[in-house]
Amino acid sequence: MEEDYFKxxxxxxRAIFEGGISMGALYHQFVGTPVSIDTCSSLEHAIEESILLQPAVIDVDVSLNKDLIKQSSGTMGYTSLEGNMLNIQITTKINEISVCTCISYMEDLDYPLMYIKD
Amino acid sequence: MEEDYFKxxxxxxRAIFEGGISMGALYHQFVGTPVSIDTCSSLEHAIEESILLQPAVIDVDVSLNKDLIKQSSGTMGYTSLEGNMLNIQITTKINEISVCTCISYMEDLDYPLMYIKD
Amino acid sequence: MEEDYFKxxxxxxRAIFEGGISMGALYHQFVGTPVSIDTCSSLEHAIEESILLQPAVIDVDVSLNKDLIKQSSGTMGYTSLEGNMLNIQITTKINEISVCTCISYMEDLDYPLMYIKD
Amino acid sequence: MEEDYFKxxxxxxRAIFEGGISMGALYHQFVGTPVSIDTCSSLEHAIEESILLQPAVIDVDVSLNKDLIKQSSGTMGYTSLEGNMLNIQITTKINEISVCTCISYMEDLDYPLMYIKD
Structure with a gap:
């Protein structure tokens, strides 16, 4: 049993651990994907369904930064997905305990920070 | 102008070049994505929309191997997308010339081969 | 300050969270990379140096499964890195507390499991 | 035989096709990797060895843009590899014909362009 490894x-x-895994997974799986304003919603949907498969994940909310995607789409009409375009919440639950793991671009750090929201 | 670089x-x-780029891109962007029978269609759709953004691409048809995905989804209920699960055709067109780039798992090579179909 | 977000x-x-993030990141960044017996060591080295950059990570030990890589390298002489080829330990430390996050292929689960080793 | 598929x-x-595949592969495999000035050389080396495994590739020269990596490494001391940091040449050869596939950031296009150099 999987649970034997988490005693x-x-x-x-464990909810924090699984939230961290899934956020790290999501970032490094999907950063680099070609994206434009017109394809945001299919990409958001596929990311949500994909990450929902991961252990302990019960909810995923992906909102890509459309302003930044539009602004980065130059003469070619699209861009590559970057970390600072991600606004995401992943909820993980173990027994009765749930935790919300987030990523947002933090201006003060100039960095897309992953953190736990209470 | 982009065209200046392709004289x-x-x-x-050039249609062959752009087909190769997009197939290599697709493979290495999406291999590793968590996938199950239930999430195949959203992933197929997101891959198609994403690769359609690439230069010269006018059509993308993605069909993941459901039998292999089901068979690889063990106790955890999902698997990671692998190259031998990909059946894909990408059509690229430059002026009047179009080319169809494919990937399929070849049993004789035990390898997911990328090739041009006439 | 970054620390403000982790009160x-x-x-x-937090050590568990950062271990989870870095293991999820590593898996989904590098799965799919072309690899053979001859290139294992340069890939192991690059993965270690790359993941050492992540927040709170103080040690990374990557050992790819050479038997499996050899066995998967068919007529083409190489294969794509898969999750079940990974044997990795990442040590994260926050103040005086350190935690060891591991990934190993578990035969009973038929799954490359990420877990915390005490 | 692999060659049967390329008649x-x-x-x-075919040299152009394989160059395109390997450049697309490289971009989407490695974009997103954590990188700093200090880890550039191990990452460059791993990318070169990895892409040399691909069909028809006989030479790979990877030079990451250190100025851009330094400039993008903010308070966290590192950044994620982006497409505009790539200066790469891949040489592919089929029988007596070799071709050099490049990627460079083009200021006029504001885009990391993949092209063939004669």
């Missing part, structure tokens, strides 16, 4: 973690610790 | 290629050569 | 996590929780 | 291409067409 050393509390429910909250 | 050394015939229309057919 | 809701204990040191152990 | 419809001239040697030059």
């Amino acid at each position: 050393n973690l509390s429910d909250r610790e | 050394n290629l015939s229309d057919r050569e | 809701n996590l204990s040191d152990r929780e | 419809n291409l001239s040697d030059r067409e």
Whole structure:
């Protein structure tokens, strides 16, 4: 059983662990994907369905930054998905404990930060 | 102008070049994505829309191998997309010349081969 | 300050979170990379140096499964890196607390499991 | 035999096709990788060895844009590899015909263009 490998973690610790895994996975799987304003919604939908398959994930909300995508789509009409275009919440749940893992671009850090929202 | 950089290629050569780029891109962007029988269609749709953005691409047909996905989805209920699950055709067109670039798993080579179909 | 965003996590929780992120990142960044017996060591080295850059990571040990890589390298002489070829340990540390995040292929699950080793 | 699938291409067409595949592969495999000034050389080396495995590739020269990597490495000390940081040449050869496929960031297009150099 998968659970046998997690006896050393509390429910909250495991929910945090699985949230981290799925956010790291999502970022590095999909950054680089060709995207434009017109294809945002199919990409958002595929990301959500794909990450929902991961262990303990019960909800995924993906909102790509359309302003930034439009602004980055130069003469070629599209761009590559970048980390600072991601606004995402992943909810993981172990038994009764759920945790919300987020990524947002933080202006003060100039960095797309992954963090836990309470 | 983008075209200035391709004066050394015939229309057919450039259509072949762009087909190769887009097939290599697709493979290495999406291999590794979590996928199950239930999420095949959203992933196929997102891949098609994404690759259609690439230069010279006028049609993309993605058909993932459901038998192989089902068979690879063990106790966890999903698998990672692998190259031998891909059946894809990308049509590229430069002026009046179009070319169809394919990937299929070839049993004799035990390898997902990219080739041009006439 | 980056730390301001993590006031809701204990040191152990944050070490677990960052371990999960980096393992998910590593998997989905590098799965699909062309690899053979002869290129294992340069790939292992690049993965280690790359993941060491991530927040809170103080040690990374990557050992690819050479038997499986050899066995998967058919007529073409190489294969694509797959999750079940990964044996990896990532150590993350927050203040005095360090945590070891692992991935290994588990035969009983037929799945490359990510877990915390104590 | 692999060659049986390429009877419809001239040697030059196939060299162009394989160059396109390998450049598309490289871009979408490695864009997103954590990188800093200090890890450039191990990443360049791993990319070169990995892409050399691909069909028909006889030489790969990867030079990442260190100025851009330094400039993009903010408070966190590293960045994610982006397409406009790539200066790469891939040489493919079929029988006596070799072709050099390049990617460089083009200021006039604001786009990392893949093209064939004669």
